[in-house]
Amino acid sequence: MTLPIRPDLQGLKPYGAPQLDVRARLNVNENPYAPPNAVVDAIAQSVRKAAQGLNRYPDRDFAGLRQDLAAYIAQESHVDFVEPRNIWAANGSNEVMLHLHQAFGGPGRTVLSFAPTYSMYPEYARDTFTEYVTVPRKEDFTLDVDAAVAAIREKHPVMVIVASPNNPTGTALSLDEVRALMRAADEVPGGCVVVVDEAYAEFRRWGTPSAASLVPQHPNLAVSRTMSKAFAFAGARLGYLIAHETFIDVLKVVRLPYHLSAVTQATARAALAHHRALQAQVDEIRAERDDTVEWLRAQGWTVADTDANFALFGPFEDRERVFQGLLERGVLIRVTGPEGWLRVSIGTPQEMALFRSALLEVTS
Numbered sequence: 381m382t383l384p385i386r387p388d389l390q391g392l393k394p395y396g397a398p399q400l401d402v403r404a405r406l407n408v409n410e411n412p413y414a415p416p417n418a419v420v421d422a423i424a425q426s427v428r429k430a431a432q433g434l435n436r437y438p439d440r441d442f443a444g445l446r447q448d449l450a451a452y453i454a455q456e457s458h459v460d461f462v463e464p465r466n467i468w469a470a471n472g473s474n475e476v477m478l479h480l481h482q483a484f485g486g487p488g489r490t491v492l493s494f495a496p497t498y499s500m501y502p503e504y505a506r507d508t509f510t511e512y513v514t515v516p517r518k519e520d521f522t523l524d525v526d527a528a529v530a531a532i533r534e535k536h537p538v539m540v541i542v543a544s545p546n547n548p549t550g551t552a553l554s555l556d557e558v559r560a561l562m563r564a565a566d567e568v569p570g571g572c573v574v575v576v577d578e579a580y581a582e583f584r585r586w587g588t589p590s591a592a593s594l595v596p597q598h599p600n601l602a603v604s605r606t607m608s609k610a611f612a613f614a615g616a617r618l619g620y621l622i623a624h625e626t627f628i629d630v631l632k633v634v635r636l637p638y639h640l641s642a643v644t645q646a647t648a649r650a651a652l653a654h655h656r657a658l659q660a661q662v663d664e665i666r667a668e669r670d671d672t673v674e675w676l677r678a679q680g681w682t683v684a685d686t687d688a689n690f691a692l693f694g695p696f697e698d699r700e701r702v703f704q705g706l707l708e709r710g711v712l713i714r715v716t717g718p719e720g721w722l723r724v725s726i727g728t729p730q731e732m733a734l735f736r737s738a739l740l741e742v743t744s
């Protein structure tokens with residue numbers, strides 16, 4: 381029997397990197413450190429309390445969680461304007477992104493991004509019948525601001541999405557670059573929103589700013605964040621966004637009712653109360669990243685400058701062979717980015733030592 385699947389979905393494979401039980405899982409940019417026991421206990425207690433009310437639907441507007449996220453972002457990004465009404469959240473920033481596309485995308489509408497970038501962006505567009513257009517980044521993976529502004533003027537996108545730090549390259553944006561995008565977006569007839577996807581923001585190098593500080597001046601700017609990366613909380617699924625209240629109100633229209641379960645809200649609130657403990661190793665990961673970049677360069681490879689918890693390196697004549705050779709030695713990385721490049725997430729010092737020795741074996 382033939383299923384009446386949408387023609388544009390026929391034959392497509394679901395998105396997803398391999399989940400393999402190997403010694404070094406360095407392929408999806410997770411934080412390699414499990415939550416400390418004290419945090420595990422706090423989460424368990426918080427979930428236990430929530431479980432007593434599971435006969436009821438959860439707080440649809442997740443007021444407590446928004447309050448906690450606002451307090452966290454105010455402190456993390458040194459901004460003083462963030463109130464709970466400036467926060468939106470969903471099951472991972474993937475779902476936040478889908479809400480953005482549901483609210484602003486649609487047939488006859490265009491979303492613009494900058495390649496190479498996060499491979500889910502075209503999927504949100506596809507799922508909402510939105511056209512997805514990319515402008516190539518420069519050779520060093522920084523934004524080609526002139527080309528970006530020209531494309532905004534020509535294509536009149538409803539939404540510009542730019543990841544900072546960018547996945548898979550690690551490239552962060554300066555505030556001047558965001559301002560240039562905003563100026564171009566403000567001229568688009570009918571309006572254009574700019575979304576800065578800061579999934580990896582907490583790993584940025586000292587002095588690299590967050591676009592959150594620009595939100596007060598721009599009602600069409602949103603900054604997306606996640607607890608999946610620096611927070612060591614990928615399994616909990618909690619992403620969020622900072623924007624003007626009028627922007628958030630639009631997203632409320634498209635969300636499913638009660639999309640954040642009471643268990644998710646309880647888990648995330650307990651984690652936010654312990655954010656320092658959960659992010660205790662972020663400095664270590666940053667240092668390990670910088671050492672990894674330095675080591676890769678010393679071996680003669682090119683490595684993109686990175687503000688994230690991963691590094692894109694290459695070029696390899698046969699990257700599949702290198703990927704496979706590493707996997708045979710218990711090291712799982714990611715084949716992504718332009719042809720010839722590979723991406724490695726930063727793990728523990730032991731995992732990175734294994735990565736280095738395996739890479740030398742495979743490429744010698």
Ligand SMILES: Cc1ncc(COP(=O)(O)O)c(C=O)c1O
Pocket residue numbers: 408409471472473474475498543546547577579605606607608614618619
């Ligand atoms: C740039 C970027 N944005 C968003 C996400 C989605 O993260 P999550 O849905 O876990 O919050 C990822 C995950 O890898 C990412 O790399």
